Amino acid sequence: MGDPRGVGPEIVVKALHAPSLPADVRLLIVGSRAVLDHAAAALGRNLALPAGDAGWTGGGNAVLDLDNLPATKLEPRMPDAASGRASVEYIEQAVQLIRKGKAEGLVTGPISKEAIGAAGSPFPGHTEMLAALSGGARPVMVLARPGLRVALVTTHVALRDVPAGLRTDEIVEAACVLADGLKRLFAVPAPRIAVCGLNPHCGDGGRFGDEEQRIVAPAVEQARERGVDLQGPRPADTVFAQAMRGDYDAVLALYHDQGMIPVKLAGLSEVVDVTLGLPFVRTGVGHGTAYDIAGSGQADERSLVAAIRLAVQMVRAAARS
Numbered sequence: 001m002g003d004p005r006g007v008g009p010e011i012v013v014k015a016l017h018a019p020s021l022p023a024d025v026r027l028l029i030v031g032s033r034a035v036l037d038h039a040a041a042a043l044g045r046n047l048a049l050p051a052g053d054a055g056w057t058g059g060g061n062a063v064l065d066l067d068n069l070p071a072t073k074l075e076p077r078m079p080d081a082a083s084g085r086a087s088v089e090y091i092e093q094a095v096q097l098i099r100k101g102k103a104e105g106l107v108t109g110p111i112s113k114e115a116i117g118a119a120g121s122p123f124p125g126h127t128e129m130l131a132a133l134s135g136g137a138r139p140v141m142v143l144a145r146p147g148l149r150v151a152l153v154t155t156h157v158a159l160r161d162v163p164a165g166l167r168t169d170e171i172v173e174a175a176c177v178l179a180d181g182l183k184r185l186f187a188v189p190a191p192r193i194a195v196c197g198l199n200p201h202c203g204d205g206g207r208f209g210d211e212e213q214r215i216v217a218p219a220v221e222q223a224r225e226r227g228v229d230l231q232g233p234r235p236a237d238t239v240f241a242q243a244m245r246g247d248y249d250a251v252l253a254l255y256h257d258q259g260m261i262p263v264k265l266a267g268l269s270e271v272v273d274v275t276l277g278l279p280f281v282r283t284g285v286g287h288g289t290a291y292d293i294a295g296s297g298q299a300d301e302r303s304l305v306a307a308i309r310l311a312v313q314m315v316r317a318a319a320r321s
Helices: 008-016 033-043 081-099 113-118 126-133 159-165 168-185 211-225 236-244 256-264 302-320
Strands: 028-031 062-065 105-108 140-145 148-152 192-196 229-234 250-253 272-276 281-285
Touching: 008 028, 008 033, 008 302, 028 033, 028 081, 033 062, 081 105, 081 113, 081 126, 105 302, 126 272, 126 281, 140 168, 140 256, 148 168, 148 236, 148 256, 168 192, 168 211, 168 229, 168 250, 168 272, 168 302, 192 211, 192 236, 211 229, 229 236, 236 250, 236 256, 250 256, 272 302, 281 302
Parallel strands: 028 062, 105 281, 148 250, 192 229, 192 250
Antiparallel strands: 140 148, 140 272, 272 281
């Protein structure tokens, strides 16, 4: 459900009424029934879902009620430890269901990194948390929209720490996980991946930095030795346009905003957050908790609907691979 104080509950309610959801998919909403009912009432919708439990095996949409934040505690709409703790508990319970074979994929609503931090979570976001809950998998964060997929080597890291934190082996591992995910979960038989340079013009031969020569170029060579069609480093100011015209199946960006700005520039309604490298399918919305509009009924559910639809496609692709 995502952070109960954010827009997660209302986009869940709206998404459940979306006509474009696959008719043969059963959804178990892990969250707070009281909060979901509160959102449904505010939207004038009828939720009318039966209760699910830890032994849920399908049979129609249902709610697994953790009852960890009452609807009377939703205000003020801001991050705090209570909403952060509730968010983490939803995720932990959902992963348990998947690991027990009770569900085939996970779709997440938005959480607040500030709120889960206040609750004592050591993880900066979904990507790292899900990796730990899955036994230490090497996760790769991908944001996907029609015509563009962007993966990240580093995720939630301060910009000043990115150059010192870049490592050749991390780029290689990210490229390998990305290529495998594209093959198995996106049905791309021979993925073509471009990796960005770090500096303007890829450093112009070392004039504006030498990370491309010292770190990125060796990673390209090593990834290609492992059978990955990794190309680059490519200047970040042109490579995303090249990917959108079909030159590449995905772009591997070196830091958060280098990759996130291009993929979100055309709007968030079709952006889906994907975690590759996990032992299960995970997608999520491409936006945040939007506390400023939470509870107003203004939240757009289209990113959540897109995330559900993509998760279904990925689960089915995995079954065929």
